[in-house]
Amino acid sequence: MMDIIINDEKIDYKIENERNLGDILTGLEIWITKNGGIINCISVDETDIPLECPLEYKVKSISSVNRLKIKTSPKFEYAVDTIKMTGEYISKIIGEYIDSRDVEQYENTLDGIQLVCEGVNRSLQALYLRDLVIVNENGRTLRDILSDLRTVTATYEDKYIDYDGAAKLKDLLQELLRILPKVVGWAIMKSSLRDNERNSVEGSFLRTIFKDLENISKKAMNRFESIAENLQIGKDREALEDLCFVAELLDEIIYVLQFFISAYDMDGDLLSKSGIGIEPLFNKISHWLKEVEKSFKNGDLVSVGDMLEYELKPLFQEIVKLLCEIGLFIQ
Numbered sequence: 001m002m003d004i005i006i007n008d009e010k011i012d013y014k015i016e017n018e019r020n021l022g023d024i025l026t027g028l029e030i031w032i033t034k035n036g037g038i039i040n041c042i043s044v045d046e047t048d049i050p051l052e053c054p055l056e057y058k059v060k061s062i063s064s065v066n067r068l069k070i071k072t073s074p075k076f077e078y079a080v081d082t083i084k085m086t087g088e089y090i091s092k093i094i095g096e097y098i099d100s101r102d103v104e105q106y107e108n109t110l111d112g113i114q115l116v117c118e119g120v121n122r123s124l125q126a127l128y129l130r131d132l133v134i135v136n137e138n139g140r141t142l143r144d145i146l147s148d149l150r151t152v153t154a155t156y157e158d159k160y161i162d163y164d165g166a167a168k169l170k171d172l173l174q175e176l177l178r179i180l181p182k183v184v185g186w187a188i189m190k191s192s193l194r195d196n197e198r199n200s201v202e203g204s205f206l207r208t209i210f211k212d213l214e215n216i217s218k219k220a221m222n223r224f225e226s227i228a229e230n231l232q233i234g235k236d237r238e239a240l241e242d243l244c245f246v247a248e249l250l251d252e253i254i255y256v257l258q259f260f261i262s263a264y265d266m267d268g269d270l271l272s273k274s275g276i277g278i279e280p281l282f283n284k285i286s287h288w289l290k291e292v293e294k295s296f297k298n299g300d301l302v303s304v305g306d307m308l309e310y311e312l313k314p315l316f317q318e319i320v321k322l323l324c325e326i327g328l329f330i331q
Helices: 021-034 075-098 103-127 142-155 163-194 203-232 236-263 278-297 301-330
Strands: 003-006 037-044 047-049 067-074
Touching: 003 021, 021 037, 021 067, 037 075, 067 075, 075 103, 075 163, 103 142, 103 163, 142 163, 163 203, 163 236, 203 236, 203 301, 236 278, 236 301, 278 301
Parallel strands: 003 067
Antiparallel strands: 037 047, 037 067
16 A cells, blocks of 8 residues: 655545546645645655656556655745745856857757746746736836746747847846845735734835835726727727736735735725725725626627726726825835
8 A cells, every 4th residue: 555655744645536646646736735835846666756747657556656755845935945046047047058158058048048937937826926016126027027038038949049139138037036036025925914924024115015006007097098999999809908907907906905904904994085995995896897807708898998987997096096095104
């Protein structure tokens, strides 16, 4: 019978409908993830295997395996460590590949950048972060930087990287490197607010976060006009992209605000100067987003435009005011 050992402790795992080792690993991963962990090492009969379990191991019969050992880490710690290691790897790419001015080494750059982007995206998912709200000192979001990196690397997939391309990639990698501490800061802030540990977050960083959210929201106001214009000229795809951006931004802002108000024991209604309570404001936004989505799916683009202009836009403006008020409160 197979022994299953997690973090050096044997567990009592009841096999039910699992057919092979792959099924057991899938079940364990789900269970570990639900408990806030993440797998970082797998060993089958004292042989380490990749986390992306190879097919030859997935199809192994349960009876053929004597011991399955798994090491886990708290998801938060693992993701933050991954971000930090990504920063070290970016420095390596710049120093050993790009700055070498060796054209042959440039090929390693593309592979390295792909690994960097994958590492950042996985960490964002594990930390429940969104790249559209993480902003650098120039107002560029993490999403902008990652998108530009993918665009430039795609240009050189079928040809050698020239010196101009290497210079562009170096600038983007350095930009990414500088924004990574902000990613870690966001992770700490969200984790602390969720756990009501408000003293773990510096007031100066909170002020920066809410100022960033306020500025992003002000810029996003233009998207309401863009959505309406694109709908009128038949650019439904562009309109949908802007609509998804606004919906994702609102979802993130509401998430942060709810935890912030709770962690600081604040009366949200005192912050709102519109006469609308915070919770009713959030509920109205949620309601109209659902109505917009429904009308979009039904092809009723006239209703979509009207709801965006006369219902959602005024509510979005209230959100911007609220972010400003909270920024003043923190000061």
